[in-house]
Amino acid sequence: MDITINTGLDGFIFVDKIHMMDAGNIQGTRRYTDAPIYLGIESLAQLGAYHVRFLTEFEKHAFLLKINMCGTPSIGKLNGAYSLSGKLISRSSSAFSYMLCSMQDGIIRFEGEFLFATTDYDNIFKKEILQVHYRDLLSCLKSDLKSD
Amino acid sequence: MEVLEVIKRLLADILDMEVKDILPEAYIVRELGAESIDLLEMAVSLNAAFNIEVNDADIFLLRLRDHVTEAAENKTDVVRYLAERLPFLKRDRIADIVSDLEGGPTLKVKDLVSYVEWRRVNG
Numbered sequence: 142m143d144i145t146i147n148t149g150l151d152g153f154i155f156v157d158k159i160h161m162m163d164a165g166n167i168q169g170t171r172r173y174t175d176a177p178i179y180l181g182i183e184s185l186a187q188l189g190a191y192h193v194r195f196l197t198e199f200e201k202h203a204f205l206l207k208i209n210m211c212g213t214p215s216i217g218k219l220n221g222a223y224s225l226s227g228k229l230i231s232r233s234s235s236a237f238s239y240m241l242c243s244m245q246d247g248i249i250r251f252e253g254e255f256l257f258a259t260t261d262y263d264n265i266f267k268k269e270i271l272q273v274h275y276r277d278l279l280s281c282l283k284s285d286l287k288s289d
Numbered sequence: 290m291e292v293l294e295v296i297k298r299l300l301a302d303i304l305d306m307e308v309k310d311i312l313p314e315a316y317i318v319r320e321l322g323a324e325s326i327d328l329l330e331m332a333v334s335l336n337a338a339f340n341i342e343v344n345d346a347d348i349f350l351l352r353l354r355d356h357v358t359e360a361a362e363n364k365t366d367v368v369r370y371l372a373e374r375l376p377f378l379k380r381d382r383i384a385d386i387v388s389d390l391e392g393g394p395t396l397k398v399k400d401l402v403s404y405v406e407w408r409r410v411n412g
Binding site for chain 1: 326329330332333334335336337342343344345346
């Protein structure tokens with residue numbers, strides 16, 4: 142039986158562009174229009190997960206395990222362009238801890254410690270689909286051709 | 290601060306327990322109630338605290354029962370077989386683990402200490 146989930150959103154990619162990525166850091170941007178706060182947190186989670194996939198060379202499925210100490214801003218909605226950044230704090234063979242931060246106009250709006258884990262692809266998280274999908278997606282987000 | 294004290298503090302923080310209740314002989318899953326997510330959080334915490342590489346499968350004995358089965362299939366002495374694959378554990382500890390398998394997950398706090406100390410020497 143197929144199940145259709147309607148999120149009410151236009152899509153489920155909440156990072157517009159990735160500007161920089163190295164072994165320990167990742168930076169990107171996202172522009173919001175009257176977006177609820179939790180979508181800002183989702184952007185940070187996606188940014189961190191992209192970096193985990195980059196580190197594991199897309200050989201593993203990556204997922205968010207836990208968020209520690211993520212304060213939410215007092216503003217009700219997110220509007221305008223936000224700079225997203227992530228720094229790898231520590232890692233093991235299959236877990237990755239990041240400090241992820243969302244800034245606007247040079248001011249930190251919210252940040253938190255995000256814990257990600259990786260697992261082998263399987264029948265549910267299929268390698269032949271997800272590996273290509275995320276590799277292409279990351280390539281697109283890093284491309285100068287991607288518009289804001 | 291010695292390795293054991295740091296590990297006790299990390300476990301206490303992750304498991305929301307008192308440091309005094311975490312003893313070297315405590316079973317991490319059986320007695321302290323750690324779940325897989327807690328173990329992964331512990332792994333990254335150990336990496337940060339001691340600046341060591343942490344292999345989750347090794348430190349948390351995740352392949353222990355597979356190794357025991359392999360030793361039986363190969364008709365190899367199980368303690369020797371495990372000692373080759375889990376070099377951070379002393380042989381008497383491995384013997385204890387083998388005799389304790391039916392009781393459930395055998396990982397103890399002191400095993401984490403052994404792993405960290407072994408990593409610090411062997412990289």
